[in-house]
Amino acid sequence: MSLQKVLSQCVIDAVKELYQMELPSVEFQPTRKDFEGDITVVVFPMLRFVKGNPVEIGTKIGEYLQEHVDEVAKFNVVKGFLNVVIDDQFYLDFFDTIREEANYGFAKDISSDAMMVEYSSPNTNKPLHLGHIRNNLLGYAVSEILKAAGKKVYKTQIINDRGIHICKSMLAWQRFGEGETPESSGLKGDHLVGKYYVAFDKAYKEQIAELVDNGTAKEKAEKEAPILLEAQEMLRKWEAGDEATVSLWQMMNGWVYEGFDTTYENLGVDFDVLYYESNTYLLGRDVVKDGLEKGIFFKKEDGSVWIDLTDEGLDEKIVLRSDGTAVYMTQDIGTAIQRVTDHPDINGMVYTVGNEQDYHFKVLFLILKKLGYTWAQQLYHLSYGMVDLPSGKMKSREGTVVDADDLLTSMENTAEELSKELGKLDGYSEEEKKRLYRTIGLGALKYYILKVDPKKRILFNPEESVDFQGNTGPFIQYTYARIQSILRKADFDLSIDLKATFDLHGKEKELLKLIQLFPETVQLAAENYSPALIANYTYDLVKEFNSFYQQVSILGESDGTKKQFRVLLSKKVGEVIQSAFRLLGIDVPERM
Template identity: 60%
Template sequence: MAKSIQELLIEKTVEAVHVLYGSEIPASQISFQETRKEFEGQITIVVFPVTRFSKKSPEVTGNEIGTYLQEQIADIAAFNVIKGFLNLSLSDSYWISLLNETIVNEQFGVYEKNGKKLMVEYSSPNTNKPLHLGHIRNNLLGYSVAEILKAYGYDVIKANLVNDRGIHICKSMLAWQKYGNGETPASSGLKGDHLVGKYYVVFDKEYKKEIDALKQEGQTEEEAKKNAPLIKEAQTMLQQWEAGDEAVIDLWKTMNGWVYAGFEKTYKQLGVDFDKFYYESETYLLGKDIIQEGLEKGVFFKKEDNSVWIDLTDEGLDEKLVLRGDGTSVYITQDLGTAQLKYDEFQMDESIYVVGNEQDYHFKVLFAILKKLGKSWADGLYHLSYGMVDLPSGKMKSREGTVVDADDLMAEMVETAKERTEELGKTADFAEEDKQVLYQTIGMGALKYFLLKVDPKKRLLFDPNESVDFQGHTGPFVQYTHARIKSVLRKADYSSIQAVQPASLSVYERDLIQALGNFPAVIEVAAREFSPAQLANYAYELAKLYNKFYHEESILKAEDEGVKAFRLDLSAAAAKVIAKSMNLLGIDVPERM
């Protein structure tokens, strides 16, 4: 494979320092950036690191390096130096061959397999309620990060650890038993996860009534919470579940089955998938052997009540309980066991946990313990911590039943997309079925793009109305640009790349080719930072550049057939890269809209 211009520039800049100044500069010290718009050029070399070898001013050093590079590399048409920055202008022939020989290739932006295996664990729902807006961000992040890492060359396993046991599950079960009158998804018409979630809310309401009654009898809030009959029954049910009580297990399996059928529909609508499911009901007893191993190694210590702890004060954390005095697990115990189970099963080089930032401390502790235990794979663990999602109306709460339901939100997005599209009057000639597919594509694209364009670490305010805007920094704007390109290609009856060599390029053509050429580098940054936002913002900038090119240059009525053919090739390449970028975000792009 031919060297990229960046690789060639690094090689020749290192050579220039050796020839001009008799010194060796490490290749890692040669850094590039895109040339600022107010200056001539497309690639800028930062000169400052070279001045310690040249012993000259940045301006003189830049001019000497620029002259050397222009003599050595035919594609450098001109250069200028602004302070410590060497701005290089590349020839039109370089950009034309980049399009014709590289960008149009089907494999452009696809990295070779790197031989490494990586697990991305995301979603992790509770089986006592449906998925909500926070889950949507989690699922979209996890899925997109997995797809980006696949494109970057990893063998990726998408995993989902389902929280299918515990007191919260028993609350839904008990409420259904007491107040459900045999209601099922079939009899009620409700999705299974919605039905079970309904009884989680019922439990909470009835529990509060009991607490209030006990408080009126003179008990404190704390006492009433502990003594309310409902919570005691739920605790008994959990003990029965753990003891394998047949009737409780049967009810648990039935209600979880309803929930899984509901989740499956939501996942399908979201467009996410999984290669491996883990269930907490199968993993919650894991980890006790790891605790024993840690005691033998002196990593853990016992207190007088027989509880087991680890001292992490040297790591800037504190003492952490890892096993209760009665021998029962805490969350960290089973997480240690599950981490070992996953590694034993897949031997992955890296493992990413996509979990909200309220769990930052938990994962610091988990990773610190695994490192102290000497687990060779612990260095490959990473917590992709993301911020909360708010709506304009305020923060979500789940227990009161005011949660922003994922299914309702997705339906609202599709309906909003329908209204906006019909307002524009662009679908008059669409068949009804095609219209429904288009509304689904735009609505889900708007939702996904809005949630993924923001850096994962940041908290975000999701405005459904703003997200379905065909002109703003939105998914529909990028989708509309793709459809516009496809319309141009259809009108030209365009079928395949013609690889034309025009005599020269306009600034709009060159800027678009340069942006297209950055696609592999953007994938690399997105993969290294686990940040779909890099690709989302790239797709938006690319769409803006194409629209500028479209408005400034005639395509179908170009003055010359060769120029027309070249601009059609450039349009086809832009459509392909926009589609690939959006697909890595889990977003479809329409052919027409």
């Protein structure tokens, strides 16, 4: 049980006995560094229920706690703050209960209700880019955090594999490809298809320029460029099931999927179930028709179907065009319902999508609620901001968007350069070095992105992210490796009776307090869908450990019991770092 839980009921009991008042809750905060104490009870909020001087109230509650609570050693009151000093044995008893616990901090019971987390969801006309990296890292980390908090989770994506965008790549490959394949070109499949999407765009712009030169208005030229009309015709053929068109579509999408799979593997993310827009784009229309009959939707004079959300502070939103075809909203309604049909234990969904779609998801969630689905109460849009790079740092092959594969390679190279400069690789084989560069580079990228609140825009600096000092992945990885080095050198018996009496060093106590917060932090991160809470907790833990390491002798301690305890404490800190980083999808090296 956490210290806060232990004290909370005792403070409520104290106020009830001393003042005959029932407090609804108790406010705590960490004790300020310049005062003695392990936890502080804030007295000021109690003044709404208890009349009197806050110092006197705090003193009386402190006396009650000292008399009735074994864990309370002493206290002091500063103005309206009751600073409570906790007996060392409380922390030693706590450590004794968790020191052998595997997966400490993770829920032991899994909920029967499942959450589905959607992330990535790319178009199949080009490779994944920097924005997809943030999306994948957030979605994967939130999935793992939810699982650690006791939720059953399905990780999914909807692959946008149909539409004019893929037809543009297909048409350009037909025109200019000369039968080129990933095997013949040496290119990853997604890069090859992306190459022809760029080729289409180039030819399209040339045709527009030619039409304009011959007197066509620019707006008209953009709609009537022959290559665009051909792509539109190809889409109509695909929708009609034309055998040759569908065969080409399957072949080129197959190339892309193989390319995506390689990127996902390199990034360290995975999925439990896949949905394809080619299978879902017709879903939702029947739902809209049913909703129309129930009065949830309404029909305009031109036959289009809408929903009126003005009473919710939004506006009217179209859900079916006048010709009966679906819009994206219709597909999303149908896909959400289909997912629950496929997985009946789903009781909520998380959509990892950029903040430019904030309005779309407000509308989608409201519609699903109005349609009466109980799981619609548990829908969450994990909205995130853009990721920018310092200008000139990286250019993609198109010169506009930063390619995910290129960024991963660049991170590995940056880690290699810095590691060589620092001379930390003595005794490593070439294979071990390469593995370490990859671990450091990928850890740096993931941590730099995940430590930031998802809603904030990020300026990602590759060199800064690989720094071995400060709030970075490599700094935390290096501390983990330092702990493993201590454990390798601790060639003595680590069995210890924690009932034995010895005084804790202040730094040991601070570490134990932080370790105690890990389960609560996991739950809080799950409730807020925030990997940043896990990342920054881990940084705080690592900072505290390094302070402990510098100020307290571990292997050089002459007292055998204290030495054993400090090694065991270091081991537990390492385990918590490893567990926290596992939630973020980051590996930790045994040595650096």
